Amino acid sequence: MPICAICGQDIAPADDSEEHILPGAIGGRRTVGGFLHDGCNHRSGHTWDAALEKQLRPLALHFGVKRQRGRTLRMAVTTTAGENLLLNAGGQLEMARPEIKRTPIPDGETIAVKAGSIAQARDVLEGVKRKYPKVDVEAALAGAEIQRSYAKGVVRIDLNFGGPLSGRSLVKSALALAHVTGLPIVQCRDALAYLRDADAEPCFGYYYVDDPVDGRPPAMPLHCVAIDANPETGLILGYVEYFGIHRAVVCLGRDYVGDRLKAVYALDPRTGETVEVAVRLDFDVADVRAIYDYERDDAEKRQQAFGAVFGPVLGSHQAAERDRVVRDSLNFAWANCGGVPDQPLTAEHLAKLMELFADRATPWWKHVTGLSDAAARQLALAYISQVLAVTQSTPVKP
Numbered sequence: 001m002p003i004c005a006i007c008g009q010d011i012a013p014a015d016d017s018e019e020h021i022l023p024g025a026i027g028g029r030r031t032v033g034g035f036l037h038d039g040c041n042h043r044s045g046h047t048w049d050a051a052l053e054k055q056l057r058p059l060a061l062h063f064g065v066k067r068q069r070g071r072t073l074r075m076a077v078t079t080t081a082g083e084n085l086l087l088n089a090g091g092q093l094e095m096a097r098p099e100i101k102r103t104p105i106p107d108g109e110t111i112a113v114k115a116g117s118i119a120q121a122r123d124v125l126e127g128v129k130r131k132y133p134k135v136d137v138e139a140a141l142a143g144a145e146i147q148r149s150y151a152k153g154v155v156r157i158d159l160n161f162g163g164p165l166s167g168r169s170l171v172k173s174a175l176a177l178a179h180v181t182g183l184p185i186v187q188c189r190d191a192l193a194y195l196r197d198a199d200a201e202p203c204f205g206y207y208y209v210d211d212p213v214d215g216r217p218p219a220m221p222l223h224c225v226a227i228d229a230n231p232e233t234g235l236i237l238g239y240v241e242y243f244g245i246h247r248a249v250v251c252l253g254r255d256y257v258g259d260r261l262k263a264v265y266a267l268d269p270r271t272g273e274t275v276e277v278a279v280r281l282d283f284d285v286a287d288v289r290a291i292y293d294y295e296r297d298d299a300e301k302r303q304q305a306f307g308a309v310f311g312p313v314l315g316s317h318q319a320a321e322r323d324r325v326v327r328d329s330l331n332f333a334w335a336n337c338g339g340v341p342d343q344p345l346t347a348e349h350l351a352k353l354m355e356l357f358a359d360r361a362t363p364w365w366k367h368v369t370g371l372s373d374a375a376a377r378q379l380a381l382a383y384i385s386q387v388l389a390v391t392q393s394t395p396v397k398p
């Protein structure tokens with residue numbers, strides 16, 4: 001009968017569970033059986049894995065992790081300019097709280113609502129309706145004006161990671177891979193001691209001396225777990241990496257007896273697809289000590305690893321936002337320029353269309369260039385005139 005990695009008791013078939021090698025909440029897919037009791041699985045999920053997920057959530061939101069179940073919860077953030085906002089999946093920011101402005105008038109009051117989304121505006125209006133039953137929520141929403149604005153500051157991502165809860169989730173991942181590879185976990189004494197004893201010394205350390213992952217796909221926020229059990233050194237080593245950024249070497253045990261055993265599980269958390277890479281874990285006992293003592297950690301290299309995956313994602317967010325702004329602005333301009341469907345636009349309609357486009361799109365150009373309103377508007381106008389010039393010589397209203 002298999003024994004539970006956490007409590008050490010036998011696992012009867014009725015108490016067995018499917019444990020994710022990497023937590024499902026950060027995009028892990030592959031599971032192992034005969035590794036944890038159902039109860040131990042739940043407890044470690046709600047404590048260790050939950051702490052890990054919370055630390056990694058800003059990254060999960062920016063990269064857009066594709067989970068098998070559930071969604072990444074959005075989170076409250078404060079920008080460098082002191083704005084309180086919500087960070088959504090895909091890296092989009094939203095107003096944290098609606099702004100409600102009440103102005104008394106002779107026979108009552110007018111209420112102006114500025115909200116981060118239609119859903120948020122609806123919540124506010126439903127509240128107003130409880131006080132004023134005659135308020136028509138749907139009519140008010142239908143007449144809402146959509147404005148686009150951008151945060152003045154930037155969101156800082158905290159790269160601090162670790163602690164006793166997240167650390168145990170990390171070691172559990174390496175141990176789960178060892179188990180599914182056929183390595184008897186009773187040989188992983190260091191890992192078992194750490195998982196079972198709250199006072200045990202952590203059996204891992206951060207590693208940034210070089211890149212142990214061979215064949216790393218460029219710019220991918222890779223999740224990776226690897227093990228290497230070597231009878232020559234007696235070491236059972238593990239490696240765990242999250243989002244291509246947080247990288248740790250684990251020592252699962254030191255008295256390994258058996259054949260050389262290696263395994264890697266790596267995936268792209270944005271798609272859930274498995275990735276083929278190799279991981280070099282040729283460390284000796286002295287290396288392990290140095291890794292535990294933070295001698296192989298390097299804040300600057302961690303920052304570089306972050307830049308390598310985060311730069312590209314910011315670029316793609318910006319391109320997606322530009323496409324969205326152009327599409328929305330153009331739709332608005334077509335609808336309001338006065339043109340007749342299927343008829344060529346007159347010069348007057350065209351001029352109006354360009355001005356309407358610029359009205360809508362200028363905030364984005366201002367946001368990305370940092371230019372004045374007037375200069376940003378010139379860029380928006382230049383863009384739309386180019387689009388219209390290449391579309392057709394005489395634009396027809398769609």
Ligand SMILES: [Zn+2]
Pocket residue numbers: 004005006007008009036037040
């Ligand atoms: Zn158990």
